[in-house]
Amino acid sequence: MEEERDAIDRSVNGLQDMPTLPLETAAMNMIPEYFQALSIRLSNVLDNIGAGTSTVMERRETYLQRECMATITDLLKGNDLNYFHFGSQSEGTTIPGLNSDVDVLLSQNAVNIMTHWRDWECGMNNLLMLHGDIPFPQQYLLQNIRRLSAEPVITIIDDRAVRKDSGQILFSSERWKQESEQIFSERGEITKNGPSVSYAPNWDMVRALPVCKPLPEIQRWIDRCIGRHWPPAQLLEAAQVAPCFLVPSGHPDSDYKREEWRVSPNLIERMLMFSFNMTQIKCYIVLKLIKQTLFRKMVGDFVTSFQCKTLMFFAIERTHPSLWKEHNLMFLLVQCLQVLRKWLQIGRIPHYIIEGVNLFDGKVSLVQQRRLLQYVDFLIKNNLQDLFYIDIDQLGNRLQASGKRRIGRPRYGEHGPVCFPQRISLLLKFECLERFIVSLKSVINQKLSSNTTVQQGITYKLRTVFEFSKNVKLTTVPLDFINHLYALHNSVQLSRCLRQGNPAFHELIRRYKYSLSTDIASSRLKLASTLYCFGHLHAAMKVLEDVEKRYHSKVKAVCGYELKTGDRDPKVFANMISDKGNNVFSEPPFAFCVTFVRQEAHCAPFILWYDMHRNMTEAEVAQRNYLQKQWMDNAEVDAFPFFYYLQYLTYGGLGKREKQLHAMRMLESYLCDSKNQINLYHNATSLHLLGHCFEIEGNYRGAFYYYGESLRYWDTNNAANWHVQRVQRVQRVQRLIRS
Template structure:
């Protein structure tokens, strides 16, 4: 080992900490994505879909940094099929699919033969377009046609991209629809037997691997005659267990391998080497080294050992899959000429004692290493690291909330509104389903948060129904709102304030609004489920958001959800927001809406901060407190017109409509018209401002 490797190892480890790959951030990523996984699991079950969901890959493992820009890997396991390994696995009443593998299929690849639902006999009919007939008259379930079917189902959700087994309509996501194989597989047992008696993987992991399901993903081998029909066997859960068994030195070594690949290897072989190749190299390297070596001060030695392992496989022209025997991960990925070029480069790296790591540009890692020299981190470095750690933690929470709203609340309310059943009764039914999950220790925190949001929606709808019938809103109804006030800083409280205003309890509404103002400090970030703002996920946005720096006396996460009223909540909302539930003037405007816009166009949705000031204005107006009324309107106008707040204004047109309405109530119709027209400059169709302009023009002309 070169004399300077110990020092360089420490410097590399500290540089990774400063780049967002420290232990705290790694574990925070894991916790966040496991939470998201459970959230989506509950989501599908509540909607009646027999799915399981899994987050795999770098984001859920915590093995990424901001500069690596890793995609989000998501697998949906459909449990409606029974995958048979042998004829004895057949089950009546299910779609049965028999795994076929012969000399024609490469290792890891299977064909799926359709077996009849009520008798254990091969199906001979092509029951739908997903099935094709093989030369031997066997009816096969086509992987390519299944992907085409998924693409068709989600064609209105956004631009659908296909890459390998993934069919996705979300940017920066890889989404795979797969089928679980719960039967024992000889490939997995062979690997378990091979690993027994080694330091790693541990015995407990091998025991868990015996019962962990594998997945059949829709991907054929590039050289196969049946590549459009083949399914690839993927032991994703076992691979995730292996990754979760890594210590911090192993995680950092893997991250540096990925950084070398993306910064240095990519200049030679493009994107031919993937994160999965790096992961496989790590598996072999950890298996073949003593656990006592995996410590921080050995990081560069271990990295060099990993490169030796890759060098060996490149010389042989094959990189074996770590779990499934007979699979060469270089097939179809890296041509022989590129393998030789990469081999020469790696050999040069090793002979130069890994000096090339100083030229890694991602996350400024090379600069961080050079700047540190052999010095220890100073006070500024510690502050920088703490700030980055805090920013990434807040970004993870922000994205988690965003996904929660987008995939849960939006989809549920949109789906429920489209059904012919009673909306409120359906919500009650979903709440009962969620209560079952709240008794499960693993799912309880997610289920309770889910319940808070749905309960708030149900309570608001009941209050609206009461007001529509001109009944008095009882104190018990108001008290129920307390169970949902923890959803965020403002939105649930603002719904309560809006209800109190609508029911004539103006003094109580003022008290709630004062409470919101105390909580709503200057660092609160808006979270919207239906729109994005360019740059709203930049780490700099979250760099100074730590709420305990703000002397407001509260320790809530500094996020405010947009306030949303569905039509069943209309009587809890100010009358001006009713126009937002009917944004279109012509049917042509409705036809122009995208799939995502359809989810909120029939609702009223407004950013929380402008809504605070608007509610203050109308409430103080009702109380006859003119000074406070005008102050609230000034605050509303100042907030909307200040460019610094644009990063938190997702519904500019609605906020401008509220401001225009304030001027309309003031009798200043020219100013009101100005703001309504300003609203139309953002969106000239599907905008309630079209109604307001017509109304104000009539007032001016009369």
């Protein structure tokens, strides 16, 4: 067995010293004639299905914004965390049909990971990395070290600690994951996959520990790469100071797998991915398509995206840069598969950065390796003809169609291939705004439930975000937080002004101009509502007219809390694009829900006060899930129904009866049209507004009908219960008067 293992090790070492492929002029002699034309066709098809330059860069920018957003959120909530999005979504190396998960790593900064005793820090939670008796590279144990002296902990005082046979107190990776499960349990159903403990579908969430000290395995990789054409020297310099992470994952064959932590150089891998040119990105995406469809039929889901990524790293390092051109895409795919064939023959996939790791361990059995080897050999010999059978995003059909000179109107996609990337762009913006709303409101709700006054709390958070914005490249994210927090601060002051008759009203109204850019409608509607509540009806009408001009038919509502089936359907975003395929809007075509917290009550129409106290008993409050607890003490309504309702109230106050009735009819028509349901997140509250219009008109039967429709959505925690009782009282009083 030892001789066999030595032979395998020699083969792997031989792989690491493979010469680069010949220069492009020499390599061209090995490429079939039709490969160049097919490469261009494949590249164009990938552009059309979401792997073009603009879409790749937009994905990266979006997910960098999202990780900045999540980090600021926890900073404002008093948590010392850094969020990182890794994987296909943040790299831009995916297309819709791959259904790639969202990978997020939560770096717990309150822990000091020691590689040597000299790294100990007083007052910190110190953990010493141990590797001595572990036979697996990349795996470590963590020993608990005292906070106030550089000595090992000798008693178990932490539920996450266990005692090793030698007497050492270890920080258990398994118990760390159990703690994650407890933290996330109220947010949703828990799913576990390797080091990930997640409460959200299609999300991999890993709580990890940062290693900010140099690691010898990383330095060995850097030394190996110095002087090569790739990775570039600047990347290697950055890799020397980039932190690695310890993720809670033991080796499947280890005696300590419940205590072990795995070193993961995620940031270095992301830097490597960000250095790819577009041909390399497309080559990687096609490898994942092959993995997802063709390989899955052979061996199931045992081949991973990370193995494909590793294949790309080695291929780029050993291939001359001049070959990575669009017209060589098919040839390069063959080269990658040839490397994979070599690995399957020796039974090992080496980790690109950390030596001695076999990525087949615990993933692919020997039988599956042999089966896959036969198929990879078949693919290479048949010049990848099976690409035409890949059905993800109709890749195979599109390849065949693009090879015909006269194909007429494309059958894939209602708006043609040109609009496909635009749909992805709108979806990315929608999801980013959705996450922003959740982040912002979690910060606000925490402050509303604290002992400090709302204005003091918001002022403190504004200062915190402002300081953060000085130290981050993505300044647009903290500025978005500042705009929204400032708008809330201003609105709370206005509500107090109305309650107390404070003459500072006009100055506060002028401050609204700094927050009108938060989205296309909600901030303006809050201004119109405030003006109406203060009795400035003509000014309120001017603002509503401005909203009407901006709120075109392509606007998509964004909520963040209520889930709407189908609101991510590609057709929804295709319909936001004009018939000419032009989605260049003067401002982002999204409208947030209009939210009033209780401290803003005097800026909201009285009917919405009931939603701020929608429960009738404490038992109802106990029924709320995690998300409902975040918004059910506020009044929230979709922007467009609220617009019509404000029109109804304002025209009524101005004595414009025909326009008032028209606004009411438009509100009823909007709520009753099934086509608008995709943009209605707070159906119950919108129905309350319509019911109140009928109530004002004296049509109590109509009011009862729409309050009853609201109760079909929620029979508890619904202000409609209050409205029904109120209308019943009014009717009883009227009957008494008539009698």
